[in-house]
Amino acid sequence: MTNQLKEQIILKVGKEITTRGDCEYLSGLIEEETGEYLNYNTLRRFFDVDKQKFSPRKSTLDILSKYVGFHTFEHFSAFNPQKVAFDNHLQMYEAFAKLDPIKLSYQFESLGKNARITYIIQLCRFSLISKQIPQLCSSIKSLELSDDTFTYDEKVVIGNSVGLLLRSVKLAERDWLILSADYFFNKYVFEVFVDYSALNGYYKTFVKLAPHDEHQKLFKYCLTNLHHYLNLNKEWKPVDTAAALEMQNEIHPILLGRILSHTLYKNESTLSNFEMLKTVTIEYLYEPIVASIITSNFELFEFIRTKMFSNVKSNKYTHLHYRQVYQLMKTCFLYKSKKNGSASKALKEVVIKDFRLSYKELLSFFYYILDYKLNNSETSREKAVKLSGDFEYKRFDVVFIEHY
Numbered sequence: 001m002t003n004q005l006k007e008q009i010i011l012k013v014g015k016e017i018t019t020r021g022d023c024e025y026l027s028g029l030i031e032e033e034t035g036e037y038l039n040y041n042t043l044r045r046f047f048d049v050d051k052q053k054f055s056p057r058k059s060t061l062d063i064l065s066k067y068v069g070f071h072t073f074e075h076f077s078a079f080n081p082q083k084v085a086f087d088n089h090l091q092m093y094e095a096f097a098k099l100d101p102i103k104l105s106y107q108f109e110s111l112g113k114n115a116r117i118t119y120i121i122q123l124c125r126f127s128l129i130s131k132q133i134p135q136l137c138s139s140i141k142s143l144e145l146s147d148d149t150f151t152y153d154e155k156v157v158i159g160n161s162v163g164l165l166l167r168s169v170k171l172a173e174r175d176w177l178i179l180s181a182d183y184f185f186n187k188y189v190f191e192v193f194v195d196y197s198a199l200n201g202y203y204k205t206f207v208k209l210a211p212h213d214e215h216q217k218l219f220k221y222c223l224t225n226l227h228h229y230l231n232l233n234k235e236w237k238p239v240d241t242a243a244a245l246e247m248q249n250e251i252h253p254i255l256l257g258r259i260l261s262h263t264l265y266k267n268e269s270t271l272s273n274f275e276m277l278k279t280v281t282i283e284y285l286y287e288p289i290v291a292s293i294i295t296s297n298f299e300l301f302e303f304i305r306t307k308m309f310s311n312v313k314s315n316k317y318t319h320l321h322y323r324q325v326y327q328l329m330k331t332c333f334l335y336k337s338k339k340n341g342s343a344s345k346a347l348k349e350v351v352i353k354d355f356r357l358s359y360k361e362l363l364s365f366f367y368y369i370l371d372y373k374l375n376n377s378e379t380s381r382e383k384a385v386k387l388s389g390d391f392e393y394k395r396f397d398v399v400f401i402e403h404y
Helices: 002-013 020-034 039-046 058-067 073-098 102-109 114-130 133-142 150-166 174-181 183-190 202-208 214-230 242-246 253-266 271-275 280-294 301-313 320-336 340-348 357-376 378-391 398-403
Strands: none
Touching: 002 058, 002 280, 020 058, 039 058, 039 242, 058 073, 073 102, 073 114, 073 214, 102 114, 102 174, 114 150, 114 320, 133 174, 133 183, 133 398, 150 183, 174 183, 174 202, 183 202, 183 271, 202 214, 214 253, 214 280, 242 253, 253 271, 253 280, 280 301, 280 320, 280 357, 320 340, 320 357, 340 357, 357 378, 357 398, 378 398
């Protein structure tokens, strides 16, 4: 804590303490402000101007602490960590307000891994709210992030935290185009916070722009086909699933699961695609589960159930929302199989709050429909109708709800 005390003294004096003259000058300042006298030799030893080994007395530390505004060194020690945190936050928000890339980069480099995640989220949210989009993209670029700066799970935190704000912030079309073309927002936000509730809204701008790479091309083709399905369009973007299977070790499991299952939206068989996978972890199953719920096509149900069961029992299962989405699919399957009693029991195990945020509204739409159908809940019907209006997807209208 003595090092922090030195920093506070230097900050107050406005200069480094490196010479005998500096120590004599500081001795006078301390006496003038506190009424207490510290010999300049004591200060020389405290600031390592005199290189002899030195352990300051409590009375010395108390006087120095009083000089920077505290009653005692104990008082300084108790309050200082909180004060440093306050000062750091003030400096951070000052940098956000000015969006100076050099200062932002310096602050970012000084932080630990977890603090960097929070820093990026706060920078994005501050700039989006203040609608400084070009400046935000320049500032993020100065941080020199790459694909492997953060793990996938860390990207999920960043993407969801920033993506949630994108749903409500009002930006000009040119700003959406800037964000949709920006490297960081592509890799850390739009590819992570896949906003199934906004394919007719802001997210459509990203989907329609030219892809950054081959993997994103496949990703966007799948989303385009989903967009057509939800809006009752007959257009279709062909995706080479055979080529994707050949590259399965190079493609993220969630993306490969999306590619292999997206033909469900065209009512084509997909089971053979999954049977060709070398290994099947739970990540491969996420998009097939979602596609099965959306289409009510349960060709993959038994395959998913078997693989899900083996993975849930293993140490590979780490994400609670996988279990919840599977449970919702199981409820849909039982309901469509006219096993309403079993479906009602299965629905009770679904916890909406555990759905992944970018999918939460769309999956909740089906939860509310099932609760309405199985339990005659008018409240859930009203919620489903509200979401239907928010989505503006032609397929999911009030008629769909009534005839589900």
